[in-house]
Amino acid sequence: MVGIITYGAYIPRYRIKIEEITRVWGGNAADVTGGLGVFEKSVPDLDEDAATIAVEAARNALARRSVNPADIGAVYVGSESHPYAVKPTACTVGEAIGATPVMTAADYEFACKAGTAGIQTCMGLVKSNMVRYGLAIGSDVAQGAPSDALEYTAAAGGAAFLIGNDNPIAVIHHTCSYTTDTPDFWRREGQDYPRHGGRFTGDPGYFKHVEGASRLLLEQVKKTAKDYTYAVFHQPNAKFPQKVAKTLGFTQEQIAPGLVVPHLGNTYSGASMVGLAATLDIAKPGDRIFVCSFGSGAGSDAFDIEVTDAIASPAFKRDAAPGVRKLLENPIYLDYARYAKHKGKIVMQE
Amino acid sequence: MRDVAVIGIGCTVFGEKWGSSFRELFVEAGALAIEDAQLSGEKIDAMYVGNMSAGRFVEQEHIGALIADYAGLATRHIPSTRVEAACASGGLAFRQAVIAVASGMEDIVVAAGVEKMTDVEPGTSTDTLTGAADREWEGFMGATFPGLYAMIAQDYMHKYPLTREQLAQVSVKNHFNGARNPIAQFQQEITLNTVLKSTMVADPLRLFDCSPVTDGAAAVIVAPLDRAKEFTDTPVKVLATAQASDSIALHDRRDISTLDASVAAGQRAFKMAKLTHKDINMVEVHDCFSIAEICAIEDLGFCKKGEAGKITADGETALNGRIPVNTSGGLKSCGHPVGATGIKQVYEIVQQLRGEAGKRQIDGATVGMTHNVGGTGATVAVHILGRA
Numbered sequence: 241m242v243g244i245i246t247y248g249a250y251i252p253r254y255r256i257k258i259e260e261i262t263r264v265w266g267g268n269a270a271d272v273t274g275g276l277g278v279f280e281k282s283v284p285d286l287d288e289d290a291a292t293i294a295v296e297a298a299r300n301a302l303a304r305r306s307v308n309p310a311d312i313g314a315v316y317v318g319s320e321s322h323p324y325a326v327k328p329t330a331c332t333v334g335e336a337i338g339a340t341p342v343m344t345a346a347d348y349e350f351a352c353k354a355g356t357a358g359i360q361t362c363m364g365l366v367k368s369n370m371v372r373y374g375l376a377i378g379s380d381v382a383q384g385a386p387s388d389a390l391e392y393t394a395a396a397g398g399a400a401f402l403i404g405n406d407n408p409i410a411v412i413h414h415t416c417s418y419t420t421d422t423p424d425f426w427r428r429e430g431q432d433y434p435r436h437g438g439r440f441t442g443d444p445g446y447f448k449h450v451e452g453a454s455r456l457l458l459e460q461v462k463k464t465a466k467d468y469t470y471a472v473f474h475q476p477n478a479k480f481p482q483k484v485a486k487t488l489g490f491t492q493e494q495i496a497p498g499l500v501v502p503h504l505g506n507t508y509s510g511a512s513m514v515g516l517a518a519t520l521d522i523a524k525p526g527d528r529i530f531v532c533s534f535g536s537g538a539g540s541d542a543f544d545i546e547v548t549d550a551i552a553s554p555a556f557k558r559d560a561a562p563g564v565r566k567l568l569e570n571p572i573y574l575d576y577a578r579y580a581k582h583k584g585k586i587v588m589q590e
Numbered sequence: 591m592r593d594v595a596v597i598g599i600g601c602t603v604f605g606e607k608w609g610s611s612f613r614e615l616f617v618e619a620g621a622l623a624i625e626d627a628q629l630s631g632e633k634i635d636a637m638y639v640g641n642m643s644a645g646r647f648v649e650q651e652h653i654g655a656l657i658a659d660y661a662g663l664a665t666r667h668i669p670s671t672r673v674e675a676a677c678a679s680g681g682l683a684f685r686q687a688v689i690a691v692a693s694g695m696e697d698i699v700v701a702a703g704v705e706k707m708t709d710v711e712p713g714t715s716t717d718t719l720t721g722a723a724d725r726e727w728e729g730f731m732g733a734t735f736p737g738l739y740a741m742i743a744q745d746y747m748h749k750y751p752l753t754r755e756q757l758a759q760v761s762v763k764n765h766f767n768g769a770r771n772p773i774a775q776f777q778q779e780i781t782l783n784t785v786l787k788s789t790m791v792a793d794p795l796r797l798f799d800c801s802p803v804t805d806g807a808a809a810v811i812v813a814p815l816d817r818a819k820e821f822t823d824t825p826v827k828v829l830a831t832a833q834a835s836d837s838i839a840l841h842d843r844r845d846i847s848t849l850d851a852s853v854a855a856g857q858r859a860f861k862m863a864k865l866t867h868k869d870i871n872m873v874e875v876h877d878c879f880s881i882a883e884i885c886a887i888e889d890l891g892f893c894k895k896g897e898a899g900k901i902t903a904d905g906e907t908a909l910n911g912r913i914p915v916n917t918s919g920g921l922k923s924c925g926h927p928v929g930a931t932g933i934k935q936v937y938e939i940v941q942q943l944r945g946e947a948g949k950r951q952i953d954g955a956t957v958g959m960t961h962n963v964g965g966t967g968a969t970v971a972v973h974i975l976g977r978a
Binding site: 268 | 608712
């Protein structure tokens with residue numbers, strides 16, 4: 241059965257607190273944290289970008305399981321912040337982990353859900369025996385314009401999932417997608433920062449598509465929220481996933497392990513995948529996990545996942561790489577000036 | 591002058607209508623009004639549509655022709671006119687329709703109002719609305735409408751013993767009414783704490799002191815009173831139509847916290863209707879901000895200056911009070927699609943006079959009033975309507 245062979249996440253060590261951002265731009269930090277449920281967000285180091293984060297996540301995945309990199313026949317990296325407009329991040333990752341040259345690779349973009357689209361692509365390649373393993377990564381150094389509402393949450397991080405059918409630690413029973421042409425959030429070629437439709441990103445964007453894909457999956461697999469041990473939703477803030485979980489009948493306990501946004505922020509393409517990684521960090525054989533991503537533009541991918549005995553077997557060394565909660569420990573807090581420098585927001589002389 | 595009656599009314603649900611375009615909104619409201627009057631479109635002689643700023647909100651001008659066209663009347667070539675007076679556009683459109691019928695020029699006239707405000711980002715909508723103030727002396731200097739009404743509130747609270755809690759009670763009361771109105775944008779009750787703990791917008795006005803940005807449309811149809819029975823068993827007579835203007839900039843007013851145009855329009859309306867305050871069963875006032883309702887109650891003469899906060903806190907303006915104010919939920923709870931608000935006020939009063947206001951119904955209502963303000967009070971339209 242096709243499923244997850246191994247996984248890994250990566251989060252830069254730096255953070256900035258919401259109150260430091262409101263100190264600079266004005267506004268009430270308590271109102272912002274109360275409205276978003278986010279207290280701080282991760283910030284990349286000076287030399288970190290979506291490619292280095294993708295490599296770190298991939299290496300953490302491979303540290304947990306003995307896999308011959310040459311057997312990885314496909315690498316897909318989903319991101320909104322690929323370092324190059326033309327030149328694939330996926331090639332850099334493939335080279336870094338030793339999967340080149342006999343492999344296919346491509347960069348994906350579907351706002352915050354390009355990484356889960358990569359998982360679906362890898363599932364297809366594995367199921368059709370075109371590759372033994374496929375590596376799907378969601379990675380971002382998320383963009384938000386200074387003083388825009390996005391700046392409170394746009395974070396850095398990513399997660400990598402190796403897909404195959406060779407004794408997976410979690411079987412992916414089913415996946416489905418729900419996609420429309422909805423202009424809720426966008427960034428044109430050459431623009432530094434995305435723009436968004438404010439409140440329009442809510443009901444017609446996030447909620448319509450996450451509910452659409454989630455209900456479709458539950459209907460197709462004939463399950464209800466009660467049949468799952470855990471659930472993970474795309475988490476642009478803490479409020480949206482909690483609201484949609486409640487609407488769909490999931491409890492706070494089901495979503496708690498995967499809700500990492502309050503102290504991480506929104507890692508865009510990484511968001512739902514880091515949430516899934518955090519859930520797998522504590523999952524036991526037999527646990528059933530519901531996952532639904534969301535990407536503006538807009539669409540959602542939903543997954544029905546069941547954890548297998550392999551996760552607890554000697555073949556899988558979960559502790560060989562840091563879990564998501566571990567990655568969130570011991571942050572180094574930045575003031576806004578150093579944050580601006582790290583994020584390249586200060587325009588330098590050529 | 592001929593007597594004029596309202597023979598049909600229609601209104602969309604107000605809110606963030608992302609699924610409806612500008613033209614769909616007014617077509618929906620118009621169709622509801624025509625259906626209500628059991629009219630066929632070919633009987634319509636003229637149209638007036640209140641709209642503040644479709645040019646900036648949806649980049650569409652030439653609204654008069656557009657509305658006639660999408661009402662299916664392009665081939666009949668009826669006169670169709672856009673009326674603009676900022677947030678009083680709807681009230682003035684209604685007045686123009688009434689005057690057209692009263693004069694004998696036209697018989698069956700549609701008065702509509704429409705605004706689609708949520709297609710632009712908040713900064714654009716705020717700036718567009720600032721066009722209702724004095725752009726050179728207020729807008730360019732950074733004033734916004736919450737800021738200008740906050741100045742009215744500051745001046746008012748300096749002069750009169752209005753408490754923060756009394757001011758909040760305006761919004762609490764309007765949400766209570768709006769929770770009973772199926773077309774309202776916010777159909778939920780709130781508490782004093784909801785208002786007092788909401789985000790500060792412009793001191794002393796907090797988020798829940800402010801009416802929202804809204805999409806919506808409303809339409810009413812007027813006809814000569816002597817023909818009204820052809821269309822409806824429950825015509826509502828227009829007892830008075832009044833309009834007044836004042837300096838466009840707030841700082842040029844005689845008194846910052848009295849809207850002299852409200853005073854003038856109110857007095858003219860009472861004189862025209864030969865009625866006094868005691869004859870009014872309920873009034874829809876222009877509560878774009880909570881302080882605006884406080885001023886309106888006083889400026890129209892329903893209590894002495896400085897007492898509106900107290901009578902609000904005492905429940906005199908509630909549904910079961912001495913003079914129910916904003917039974918619809920007002921601009922605060924019902925929403926404020928600026929061009930449509932003046933027509934929605936007439937829609938509410940007609941529903942009350944017909945006894946069709948459901949859980950908001952004022953028992954035995956025979957006479958009602960509407961009060962529609964443009965800007966900070968540079969234009970005011972007041973109408974008095976009564977059971978025919």
